[in-house]
Amino acid sequence: MTQQRVLFIGGSGFIGSAALKELSEQRPDLALSVFSTGKRRLAVSGVETFVGSLLDFNSLLPALEKADYIVQCVQFPGHPVERPWLGSQYTYKGCDGAGTQNIVRALEHLGRVDSIQNYLYLSGAAVGESKYNWNVAKRMAEKALRDSGVKHVILRPSWVYGKGDRSMSLFVLFARYLPFFPLIGSGENRLNPVWVKDLAKIIAAALLDEHNFGNTLNIGSPQLTMREVAKIVLAETGQSKPLVAHPLWMMKSAGLFAQFLPFSPLSPGSVDFLNMDAPLEPYEEMFGVHFKSLAEGLKASGMLR
Helix, strand or coil, rough: CCCEEEEEEEECHHHHHHHHHHHHHHCCCEEEEEECCCCCCCCCCEEEECCCCCCCCHHHHHHCCCEEEEEEEECCCCCCCHHHHHHHHCCCCHHHHHHHHHHHHHHHHHHCCCCCCCEEECCCCCCCCCHHHEEEHHHHHHHHHHHEEECEEEEECCCEEEECCCCCHHHHHHHHHHCCCCHHHHHHCECEEEHHHHHHHHHHHHHHHHHCCEEEEEECCCCCEEEHHHHHHHHHCCCCCCCEEHHHHHHHHHHHHHHHCCCCCHHHHHHHHHHCCCCCCCCCECCCCCCCHHHHHHHHHHHHH
């Protein structure tokens, strides 16, 4: 019997690598492959790798023609700071929007739409009707998937954190080394932080659960405000410092210049992204996965070491 294959599009990234590791441990009977948008081929034992671009139709074909399941959790380098002057692949619309449309086109070209067992797309909270590039791109991707006719499930997680991320790791550094803790805006925007390992377990479960095919599922732990997140990070790092709110106009002005710096986490768009109000119905568990609280997740992730 031929071994079924799961293709991770973005399997070398923060979320993708965690999900790939989780699935490999849960289901060693499955063959795993990775489509990476990086420049270097991955050296992961037992995992076949393909290197290309979501915007390069032909580079997608070799990876997709072998896949039975697809997990799409790719994001552009430097996310959430878009850098369109480097190419459209460094934007949400190029990566999520046009990239997903291209994947669907490639599946149609290969005649594989009906043979894919499940296509799990990692979208995000607060897709809604917002005009921000992030939301528009996610809506483009979700529509492309629904219109394709391929079996699919869409997950919309809230803020995902863990060791090696580009956001909560900064919060830990702020707590430890700044004389105050900076907040963007009032800090009253709502979110439901999810530890990346909890999300990885949910991805592995949802991918193989045919009862959820066609569903769009919000993924979020009990709700917090950004101000509450900051207080928890301070407490868990053993710090007691004032929270200082910075007006949005000030942060966006700084972002106008900072976005051109290599590895900068700041741009006008990323300020909007970080200040986005994205409340979800709080969950205690999903797919048998009990969500860790933020304090528990920070400890378990090793981010505080």
